[in-house]
Amino acid sequence: MSQASPDDAPPVHDLIGIGFGPSNVAMAIALTERNSRVGRQEAVTAHFFESQPRFGWHRGMLIDDATMQVSFLKDLVTLRNPSSEFSFLCYLQSQGRLVDFVNGKSLFPLRVEFHAYFEWAAAQVDDMVSYGHEVIDVRPVERDGVVEYVDVTSRSGSETVVHRARNLVIGTGLRPQMPDGVKRTDRVWHTSDLLARVEGLDTAEPPSRFVVVGAGQSAAENVAYLHRRFPKAEVCAVFSRYGYSPADDSGFANRIFDPDAVDEYFTAPDETKRRLMDYHGNTNYAVVDIDLIDDLYRTAYQEKVLGTERLRFLNVSRVVDTVETPDTVRTTVESLVTGDRTTLDADVVVYATGYLPADALGLLGDVAEHCLLDDQGRVRVERDYRIATGPGLGCGIYLQGGTEHTHGITSSLLSNTAVRVGEILDSVVEREPKGAPGRPHDAVGGVGAPL
Numbered sequence: 001m002s003q004a005s006p007d008d009a010p011p012v013h014d015l016i017g018i019g020f021g022p023s024n025v026a027m028a029i030a031l032t033e034r035n036s037r038v039g040r041q042e043a044v045t046a047h048f049f050e051s052q053p054r055f056g057w058h059r060g061m062l063i064d065d066a067t068m069q070v071s072f073l074k075d076l077v078t079l080r081n082p083s084s085e086f087s088f089l090c091y092l093q094s095q096g097r098l099v100d101f102v103n104g105k106s107l108f109p110l111r112v113e114f115h116a117y118f119e120w121a122a123a124q125v126d127d128m129v130s131y132g133h134e135v136i137d138v139r140p141v142e143r144d145g146v147v148e149y150v151d152v153t154s155r156s157g158s159e160t161v162v163h164r165a166r167n168l169v170i171g172t173g174l175r176p177q178m179p180d181g182v183k184r185t186d187r188v189w190h191t192s193d194l195l196a197r198v199e200g201l202d203t204a205e206p207p208s209r210f211v212v213v214g215a216g217q218s219a220a221e222n223v224a225y226l227h228r229r230f231p232k233a234e235v236c237a238v239f240s241r242y243g244y245s246p247a248d249d250s251g252f253a254n255r256i257f258d259p260d261a262v263d264e265y266f267t268a269p270d271e272t273k274r275r276l277m278d279y280h281g282n283t284n285y286a287v288v289d290i291d292l293i294d295d296l297y298r299t300a301y302q303e304k305v306l307g308t309e310r311l312r313f314l315n316v317s318r319v320v321d322t323v324e325t326p327d328t329v330r331t332t333v334e335s336l337v338t339g340d341r342t343t344l345d346a347d348v349v350v351y352a353t354g355y356l357p358a359d360a361l362g363l364l365g366d367v368a369e370h371c372l373l374d375d376q377g378r379v380r381v382e383r384d385y386r387i388a389t390g391p392g393l394g395c396g397i398y399l400q401g402g403t404e405h406t407h408g409i410t411s412s413l414l415s416n417t418a419v420r421v422g423e424i425l426d427s428v429v430e431r432e433p434k435g436a437p438g439r440p441h442d443a444v445g446g447v448g449a450p451l
Contacts, residue, residue: 235312
């Protein structure tokens with residue numbers, strides 16, 4: 001553990017963000033708006049590190065006709081600040097499409113358009129981020145017997161830089177999840193690989209069969225896309241249900257995504273938390289938009305009528321084995337009713353098996369020793385999204401994601417992003433020690449200084 005030394009200290013920021021996906025872009029915007037109101041003397045200094053060379057959000061799933069599953073009003077700012085200049089509506093105005101969008105009478109933009117909105121918003125605060133920088137080390141810095149700062153080391157190529165922070169905001173997103181024993185290869189994909197992998201398929205010998213495993217939105221979108229993209233290929237959907245289950249997006253059920261629901265979930269007993277997740281898991285998990293379900297059913301029925309069945313559903317079934325051969329992926333599908341097994345030789349198997357949050361403590365090194373866990377070994381998180389820590393850690397560690405067990409279903413979803421970043425920023429400001437040494441001029445260049 002290093003000791004704080006004013007003589008050789010790296011630049012100090014009030015806040016350093018790890019990752020620059022939508023959540024931390026929203027945080028950078030909230031900082032920008034606050035600092036423009038309060039002026040330089042009360043500004044919160046901040047910088048963000050992103051390992052990608054530029055902004056990107058689920059690029060592998062930006063299918064041209066896929067739409068968002070949340071209202072455009074749940075953008076990066078509106079629920080926190082409806083008058084913000086960083087809203088989706090302001091983006092549309094800047095692109096000359098506001099009236100056209102309104103005339104479309106839809107709350108749900110194309111996913112590619114919302115990604116373009118994110119890029120537009122990120123570009124307006126890009127002085128606060130270092131792209132192409134992977135955070136490789138976080139070390140505690142002690143002052144007067146308490147860890148008051150952390151030193152964050154990032155690497156870009158062969159160069160490493162160190163910056164010091166009073167607070168960390170971890171927003172490293174989700175990681176693709178594959179079944180145990182299954183590895184991603186050129187022929188075995190996760191849905192997050194879709195668009196990049198499709199471009200690499202040999203067009204001289206078009207694929208003849210795909211297998212898509214899973215029953216959620218991504219699985220259904222992959223099935224529809226591959227069926228449309230490869231008009232001579234068979235697409236086999238494998239899932240353990242009778243069919244895709246529709247997402248419950250009714251008004252009352254959607255209250256689970258409300259900002260107030262976070263307060264209720266946080267204070268609820270553990271048994272109530274479990275019941276709420278059981279009751280309302282069908283708003284988000286392993287469910288599909290009803291319009292897409294209907295489209296797939298109509299397509300399958302039409303093919304049956306015409307005798308040209310390329311779209312196959314192996315329901316109430318599971319994949320029990322996937323073996324790559326020189327030319328195919330041999331997939332064994334087992335009926336959950338009879339136990340009968342079917343072998344499918346496919347060009348590609350796509351697993352739509354979801355995502356897991358990144359291990360926040362794994363990033364923290366020795367700092368993790370100060371973080372408290374609950375009786376199930378999960379990180380304890382306060383209502384302000386700050387990791388609960390022992391008395392020896394004065395630095396705030398905040399999570400954007402990985403808090404479902406404490407804050408509910410919106411932990412890593414866009415629905416509550418705008419409100420969440422406002423709450424985190426309020427906490428950072430409220431916890432700022434009065435008369436902190438060197439503030440606000442100790443961060444080189446002030447707010448969002450380029451590194």
